[in-house]
Amino acid sequence: MDGKSLPESISRRILPGEFYRRSTLEVACDLLGKIFVRIVEGEALAGRIVEVEAYHEDGDEASHSFRGRTARNAAMFRAGGILYVYFTYGMHYCMNVVTEREGVGAAVLIRALYPLTGIPRMRRNRGKADPPERLTDGPAKCCRAFGIDRTQDGLPLTGPDLFVLDAPGVEDRHVRRTPRIGIRRSADLPWRFVLGDPEKYAASRSGEEEILCGLRSLLSP
DNA sequence: CCGCGGATCTTCT
DNA sequence: GAAGATCCGCGGA
Numbered sequence: 629m630d631g632k633s634l635p636e637s638i639s640r641r642i643l644p645g646e647f648y649r650r651s652t653l654e655v656a657c658d659l660l661g662k663i664f665v666r667i668v669e670g671e672a673l674a675g676r677i678v679e680v681e682a683y684h685e686d687g688d689e690a691s692h693s694f695r696g697r698t699a700r701n702a703a704m705f706r707a708g709g710i711l712y713v714y715f716t717y718g719m720h721y722c723m724n725v726v727t728e729r730e731g732v733g734a735a736v737l738i739r740a741l742y743p744l745t746g747i748p749r750m751r752r753n754r755g756k757a758d759p760p761e762r763l764t765d766g767p768a769k770c771c772r773a774f775g776i777d778r779t780q781d782g783l784p785l786t787g788p789d790l791f792v793l794d795a796p797g798v799e800d801r802h803v804r805r806t807p808r809i810g811i812r813r814s815a816d817l818p819w820r821f822v823l824g825d826p827e828k829y830a831a832s833r834s835g836e837e838e839i840l841c842g843l844r845s846l847l848s849p
Numbered sequence: 850c851c852g853c854g855g856a857t858c859t860t861c862t
Numbered sequence: 863g864a865a866g867a868t869c870c871g872c873g874g875a
Contacts, residue, residue, distance in 0.1 A: 690867070695861085700860080714859095715859070716859080716867070717856080717857070717858080717866065717868050718856065718866095718868095719856065719868080719869085720868050722867060724867090766868070767867070768868050772869095809867085810866090
């Protein structure tokens with residue numbers, strides 16, 4: 629991020645690589661409520677993770693890793709804590725958080741975020757003036773808004789310009805677990821996790837104001 | 850709000 | 863050849 633280092637209030641909350649090197653279903657569920665961040669030209673684009681899906685090589689025919697390693701999915705088989713970005717439908721990118729240890733092909737698809745900072749830039753990237761709740765409510769929209777494409781495939785999620793910030797855990801009663809959507813194979817697996825009422829999680833939670841202030845101040849002198 | 854077709858490239862059958 | 867971890871604009875209710 630332009631050579632400047634992140635303020636301590638931010639850097640100490642970055643989820644470490646070990647967070648991702650665990651059971652994919654646990655990581656998927658634990659990611660809800662956390663804050664995904666990309667620093668572009670000194671500006672923080674940030675959004676709360678509100679919808680994810682888990683994909684795993686074991687018994688999951690819908691996973692890109694199910695039939696083994698290829699040029700496209702190589703990142704899925706690396707050690708957890710990096711990004712896996714793929715291109716699909718001839719025009720869209722989708723991003724995943726890679727999980728588990730090296731050699732295991734698994735990842736968590738980021739399906740939706742709730743924008744927190746950098747909304748004007750997200751609108752510019754999307755080429756639309758959508759309201760915040762419609763700006764990043766799909767996997768390809770998240771990538772477009774955050775300016776993420778295949779050039780970010782395999783990049784570390786532990787900083788300095790791509791990371792996920794810890795945030796207070798969400799209560800079980802706010803998490804909905806359902807089958808994944810938009811797939812045909814292994815469509816019965818309940819590996820989709822959705823955070824209900826994203827607005828209820830805004831700001832009031834302890835420590836969030838400090839995080840958002842820190843992110844917004846990156847540009848300021 | 851809902852359903853439908855087009856866009857357009859990689860991977861699999 | 864066809865389908866795919868999708869999105870958008872259009873037309874209709």
